Amino acid sequence: MLKKIPTADVKLGMYLQGMEGSWLSHPFWKTKFVLADPEDLKALRASGVPFCWIDASKGLDVDAPAAAPAPPPAPVEAAAAVIAAPPKLALDTAPASMGDELERAAQVVQRSKRAVMSLFGEARLGKAVDAEACLPLVEEVASSVARNPSALISLARLKTKDDYTYMHSVAVCALMVSLARQMGLDEARTREAGLAGLLHDIGKMAMPLNVLNKPGALTDAEFAIMRDHPARGFEMLKEGASVPEAALDVALRHHEKMDGTGYPGKLAGEQISLLSRMGAVCDVYDAITSNRPYKNAWDPASSLARMAQWSGHFDPRVFQAFVKCVGIYPVGTLVKLQSGRLAVVLEQNVTALTAPRVRVFYSTKSQMPIPTQVLDLSSPGATDRIIGREDPATWGFQKLDELWQAPPA
Missing domain, CATH: 2.30.30 (SH3 type barrels.)
Structure with a gap:
């Protein structure tokens, strides 16, 4: 049974289901775990998170006596615990200039690329996606975007044709976070938007490599194969752990259009969720501003101008907010x-x-x-x-x- 309690009342042995307040202030990379380490309890109480949700069916209830701290593990077990424990990071979100943030953003881009390559490689081999394992990446991208939105978004646009599939996911993650903040979504929804952007194209891992990486234009038959990637991605994510409904929906619906001519469901207007309408804009912008196996990139400003002319494709309110994110003249124009x-x-x-x-x-x-x-x-x-x-x-x-x-x- 879920209960909302003040953070000051949290004690060892409780099962943390969630934390309120800005997710950037959360002291853990993931929630949903039994609080067993006194240091974790200390970090939680010092974090400024006002309330926590606990699941009394999986851990101690409010009125139960606190659990005794776990005994120190044997040396071998201790090493395993260090490897398995979710890392803690004090995220720096203080505003920074473009010049100051570029170096840090470049490091985030490289780490993100390696993480997504590993994640997608495992997905291609049939391993289920663990959404909670993706949160460190989402939070690191989001912290860079908070410091300076343009730095990481601009660097992520600089893809080679060979790493397009991986870096596209990183770029859309960053764009979704920036757009969510521009549209005034709360931090929990912003985190969902970033995670959805990161995972939106995972269905491409079920596509034949000769079609996915084809250097020329696709035939009608090949395009029909590629049009199946949203449905395949949805099915792959459904089999994963802790994948939120928002990420499932964006994976399935990011190619829908406002006029009902998109795929796979030909949904129109408000039938398409807000995050999926956001995903459609972010996905297309990054795609057309990047070098791809079959075409060279368009420059950022002309890409926005062309997108503005595609009547019926995008939600006008979402697109206007997106332009405010990247600027009428985006970095590099x-x-x-x-x-x-x-x-x-x-x-x-x-x-x-x-x-x-x-x-x-x-x-x-x-x-x-x-x-x-x-x-x-x-x-x-x-x-x-x-x-x-x-x-x-x-x-x-x-x-x-x-x-x-x-x-x-």
Whole structure:
């Protein structure tokens, strides 16, 4: 039987089912376990979590005497306990500049890529997905997004054709977290959104590799095979442990469209859950801004412009919130300034979406590179402004990503 009790009343031997308050403040990577370690109890009481849910059918009740601390395990058992115990991490979510967060975000991206490759590899071999085991990854991604939304999202976009499937899941996880916060969802729902984004494409692990990684356009028969991945993903996740309904739904419904022309169910409008409508936007944006086996990436700003023209595809309210997340001119966009200079967008100004921080590097008047200069177009003294976006291919620029990733001079 579930009971909500003040954290101060929690004692050893109780089965923790959940914790209230911001999930970023939770002291454990996972909930749903018997509280047996005095250090865990101490960390819980010091965390600031106001209330906990306990399951009296699986552990001590409120009125039962506290359990005695477990005796120290034998040396071999102790080693196993260290390996199996969920790691504890004091998540740093203090706001950071793009430059400060890029290095940390790069480390998160690399760890995330390895974790998703392992997770998806096990899924391809038929191993059930443990959703709780995914939470450390979701929380680490979310903490980076909390510090600076653009850093990890922009880095995750820089995929190779070979690692697209894995990094796409990391990117959609980050985009879902950022979008959920933009839309005002609470932290529990935000965590579900991130987990759903991470797992949304796991059904692709049931697809034949020659079709999944085909370098050219799919035939009608191959496309029919790929259209089965949402249903396969749903079935795979249903067999897993602790997979929330929201993640199941996003896996099944992220290819549905608002006008009812999507798949697999041809659902329309409000028949599609909010998280699945969010998943549709995040999935498409990352897909078209990434290099894939059969096509090169579109630049971020033109991708948003094209998506805005796809009538009936996306929920307009969700799409508008998404644009606020990534910016009218997302990081990495090539823009032309009123002065005739070209610049690459470095960072968003959340209060002025049309006036981001940019790095100027080229003169259209002289047709020559110029010394790079970082400008904050929203600053009171700014004398330049964006008059439009430019296609990097038109100018033959191949290394824009190096420009926006470079630290300030």
